[in-house]
Amino acid sequence: MQNISKKRTSYQLINKKVPYLFILPWIIGFLVFTLGPLIFSLIMSFFNWPITSEPTFVGIENYKTMFTQDPQFYKSIIITFKFAAIFVPLNLAIALILALLITQPLKGMKFFRTIFYLPAVVSGVAISIIWGWIFNSEYGILNYILSLIGVEGPMWLVDPKWAIFTIVIASAWGVGIMMLIFYTNIKGIPTELYEAAAIDGAGPLRQFFSITIPSITPTILFNVITSVIGALQQLALVLLLTGGGPLKSTYFYGLYVYNNAFKHHQLGYASANAWFMFIVVLLLTMVIFKTSSTWVFYENEVKKEGKKGRRKK
Amino acid sequence: MKMPKGFKIITFSLLGLFSLYFISPFVWVVLSALKTETEVFSYPPKIFPEVLQWKNFVDAWNSQPFGVYLKNSVIVTVLTTIGQLLSCSLVAYGFARYNFKYKNALFILMLATMMIPWDVTMIPLYMEFNMLGWINTLKPLVIPAFFGSAYYIFLLRQFLMSIPKDLENAARIDGANEFQIFFKIFVPIMKAPLILIAVLNILSVWNDYLGPLIYLQDQSKYTLALGLAAFKGVHDLQILPIMSITLVMIIPPVVIFLIAQKYIVDGISGSVK
Numbered sequence: 001m002q003n004i005s006k007k008r009t010s011y012q013l014i015n016k017k018v019p020y021l022f023i024l025p026w027i028i029g030f031l032v033f034t035l036g037p038l039i040f041s042l043i044m045s046f047f048n049w050p051i052t053s054e055p056t057f058v059g060i061e062n063y064k065t066m067f068t069q070d071p072q073f074y075k076s077i078i079i080t081f082k083f084a085a086i087f088v089p090l091n092l093a094i095a096l097i098l099a100l101l102i103t104q105p106l107k108g109m110k111f112f113r114t115i116f117y118l119p120a121v122v123s124g125v126a127i128s129i130i131w132g133w134i135f136n137s138e139y140g141i142l143n144y145i146l147s148l149i150g151v152e153g154p155m156w157l158v159d160p161k162w163a164i165f166t167i168v169i170a171s172a173w174g175v176g177i178m179m180l181i182f183y184t185n186i187k188g189i190p191t192e193l194y195e196a197a198a199i200d201g202a203g204p205l206r207q208f209f210s211i212t213i214p215s216i217t218p219t220i221l222f223n224v225i226t227s228v229i230g231a232l233q234q235l236a237l238v239l240l241l242t243g244g245g246p247l248k249s250t251y252f253y254g255l256y257v258y259n260n261a262f263k264h265h266q267l268g269y270a271s272a273n274a275w276f277m278f279i280v281v282l283l284l285t286m287v288i289f290k291t292s293s294t295w296v297f298y299e300n301e302v303k304k305e306g307k308k309g310r311r312k313k
Numbered sequence: 314m315k316m317p318k319g320f321k322i323i324t325f326s327l328l329g330l331f332s333l334y335f336i337s338p339f340v341w342v343v344l345s346a347l348k349t350e351t352e353v354f355s356y357p358p359k360i361f362p363e364v365l366q367w368k369n370f371v372d373a374w375n376s377q378p379f380g381v382y383l384k385n386s387v388i389v390t391v392l393t394t395i396g397q398l399l400s401c402s403l404v405a406y407g408f409a410r411y412n413f414k415y416k417n418a419l420f421i422l423m424l425a426t427m428m429i430p431w432d433v434t435m436i437p438l439y440m441e442f443n444m445l446g447w448i449n450t451l452k453p454l455v456i457p458a459f460f461g462s463a464y465y466i467f468l469l470r471q472f473l474m475s476i477p478k479d480l481e482n483a484a485r486i487d488g489a490n491e492f493q494i495f496f497k498i499f500v501p502i503m504k505a506p507l508i509l510i511a512v513l514n515i516l517s518v519w520n521d522y523l524g525p526l527i528y529l530q531d532q533s534k535y536t537l538a539l540g541l542a543a544f545k546g547v548h549d550l551q552i553l554p555i556m557s558i559t560l561v562m563i564i565p566p567v568v569i570f571l572i573a574q575k576y577i578v579d580g581i582s583g584s585v586k
Contacts, residue, residue, distance in 0.1 A: 016322065016489045019416075022407025025400040029460025034426050044436065046374070098331060104324050112328050114574060121519030121566040125542045126385035129559045130338045133345065133552065141341055143535055144358050181580050204320065221316050233430050236522050240542060257432045262527065267436050274432040 041271045049268035062272035075248065076256040079164070081245055083252065084231035087168050091227055092220070095175050099182035100208070113183070117176035128240035131170040132157065160249035163242050168252055178223050185219045186212060188270070217296040225288055229281055253277060339563075346370070346556035353552055366553075370561065373554030381533055382540035389454045389536060390518045396458035397465055397508055397514045404461045405469030406495050420470075427463045427546075431523075433443035439527055453528040454521075454536075458514075465510045468580060473499070474508040512573040516566050537562050571580065 020027075045062055049055040066073050098116050102109045117125070134142050135156035143153030154162040164308050189212065235254035238244060242257075244251040257277070261270035346369055348362040374380070399405055408420055442453040476499075484494045500507075525539040535543065541558050548555070570577070 016413075019407050019411035019413040022411070022495075023404045023419070025459065026404040026461040026466065027419075029400075029457065030423070030426065032441075033457050033460065034429065034434060034436065037434040037441065038429065040437040040440075041433050081463070094331075097327070101324060101328055101331070106321065106324065111579075112332065114571070115332050117577075118339070118567065119335055121516050121520075121562050121570045122540050123539045123566070125520075125522050125545075126559045126563045129545060129555055130342050130423050131438070133556070134338060134341065139356055139358065144356070149379055173338070176335075180578065184578070184581055221325075229430075230427065232524045233432065235431075239526075240522070240545075254432060258435075261436050267440075271436055273429065273432075274436070277430050279339065281428065285428065 004296070042275060044268050045272035045275050047268040049266070051265040051267060054207060055268065058268070058281075062269045064278075065269070066272055066276065072248075072251070072256060076251050076253045079249070079251060080232055080234075080253040083164055083167065083234065087171060087231050088224065088227045090168065091172055091175055091178065093221060094172060095178035095182055095223065096220075098175065098179040099186055101210070102179075102183060103186045113180075116179055119173040120176035122174075124236035125240060127170055127173060128237055131166065131173070132241055134168050157242060158246055160245075160247045163246055163250045167234070167237055167241060170241060171231075171234065178227065181219060181223060182216065185216045189215045214297050221288070221296050223294045225285055226286060228288070230283075232277065232281060342556055342560055346553065346560050348553070350553060353556075370554050370557045373557035374561070376554055377540060377544055378532065379558060382535045384517060384539045385451060385534060386537040389451055390515055392455045393458035393518045394511050394514050396455065396460075397462055398511060400459050400461040401465040401469055401510060402500065402503060402507065403495070405466045405473055408466070409473035410478075410499075423463050424467065434482070435527065435553060442528060444472060448528055449530045449534055451534065452528075454518075454524050458518075462514075465513065468510065469503065469506050472503065476502065505576060506580060508573060510577045512569060512576060515569060519566055547579045 044055075046057060046059060047055040048058045048061070102113045102116070119261060122130075134140055137143065137155040137158055140153075140156070142156070146153040156162050156166045193211050193215075194207055197211060202210065233254050234252055238250050238252045238255050239258070242250040244255045253273075257273045258269050260266050260273060322399055344361065347365045347367070348359070348369075349364075349366055352359050352362055363497075408416065439448070447453050447456075476480070480498060481494045483499055489497070505538060521536070522538045522542060525536045526542070529535055529539060532540070532543075541555075541562055544558065545555050
């Protein structure tokens with residue numbers, strides 16, 4: 001007995017330091033790769049910081065220039081929000097429809113689940129090449145198919161009016177991740193609910209709006225937030241598929257920041273741009289959360305919901 | 314549950330329609346990659362190649378140092394996976410199985426870092442790596458992985474929370490120290506979520522374009538994603554080699570996904586609960 005109690009005290013002694021040893025890797029990583037850079041980026045945003053010569057302190061000059069003298073800043077914001085306004089609802093709708101389809105009690109649904117998820121594992125580089133070839137205005141298969149049904153396809157990547165839609169279509173190809181999140185959520189809804197509703201005479205449509213949708217509102221909220229954040233930061237596909245063109249019609253905000261930093265070498269100015277986006281993302285998330293209380297129904301997991309992770313793209 | 318026949322027809326037509334969107338681009342790449350130059354640039358397009366041009370792959374592979382790119386991709390993918398598995402499991406264990414001061418605050422802080430836009434830390438990170446002399450090496454792509462990643466830690470922690478506390482108490486009474494308990498008891502239990510994290514990490518690192526784009530300069534350091542993008546940038550009209558390499562590049566993730574599918578589906582449902 002004495003032996004046990006001795007061990008107890010010794011492990012309690014270790015206990016105080018041990019948990020911190022376990023999380024130490026993350027703490028170091030957080031300081032060195034997240035917090036440090038975050039603070040440094042804020043400091044840089046108050047400097048004129050060319051890559052070649054010494055940085056000079058300019059106060060809020062970068063922010064002033066951004067808001068008052070840089071038309072591209074506003075243009076890029078408008079394009080980015082336009083993209084988000086088209087992409088987010090479309091993506092959510094497709095993800096939800098697909099999830100509903102593959103949860104139907106029919107044969108072969110696993111096969112379709114695999115097919116729908118498949119593009120989500122493909123690199124942005126490959127996606128841009130694959131869709132670039134399909135959209136190609138000279139040899140593209142898409143416009144050929146459209147011509148078969150009597151539609152004259154637009155010059156997808158060359159026409160400033162249409163280029164943004166190529167990004168939407170290519171981005172939506174990776175909808176599988178969101179579909180899977182909806183799918184597992186819908187699968188988790190107790191079947192008794194549907195059975196009871198069916199006995200009461202509710203048809204599939206009624207069941208969908210009265211049972212399915214209310215049950216998955218927390219997941220919808222989560223998916224809205226992650227896809228808004230994702231849409232606002234879209235960079236890889238733009239860089240690869242359109243390069244911001246034609247006529248800067250797809251010069252998204254992410255590309256604007258990237259080019260200011262690595263092409264025009266205005267590191268201070270680009271930092272100010274980035275911090276502006278950071279604040280926009282924070283505010284947007286807060287607004288979505290605040291308004292969510294009117295349409296999100298929690299059963300018993302009020303706290304857990306907010307902690308859900310976001311998949312890295 | 315019985316389904317009305319009309320409903321069934323609608324369901325399957327929708328499934329078919331969506332499948333077209335998700336699968337036909339893959340098919341088109343395969344068909345394009347196997348054509349001759351004349352066939353691929355004919356209009357109206359020829360759907361099927363007359364003779365399958367397998368040598369396109371050999372020609373494409375030899376036209377650039379793709380072997381070197383592949384080697385770099387494999388190095389980065391393998392090392393980051395080791396790093397993530399090690400660091401994330403340790404950190405998740407710390408968060409899930411102990412009580413300590415500021416635990417909840419730190420955990421929430423960790424989740425909050427997932428919201429930070431990539432652009433904000435991009436520039437200072439570049440400067441930091443530059444100061445360390447890591448630019449144009451694979452280090453910036455590899456080393457951060459040894460310090461964990463918030464999303465993976467979160468997934469593992471969710472899993473570890475579901476295991477009864479008695480497990481480690483029994484081992485402690487038997488005299489095992491904390492790290493023995495972690496390695497001998499918990500690591501084997503974590504097999505499924507660790508596989509999930511390995512798969513997610515392999516997919517995201519193999520496919521990563523922006524990291525290599527910013528940190529790597531010499532061709533000899535390129536990863537496959539960057540090498541392919543650079544090749545496309547310079548030889549925009551050489552559609553055959555571009556298609557062939559694209560296909561080569563997407564085969565590993567597709568195969569890994571098909572094998573590990575179960576872990577992804579289960580893992581995501583675990584995190585939603």
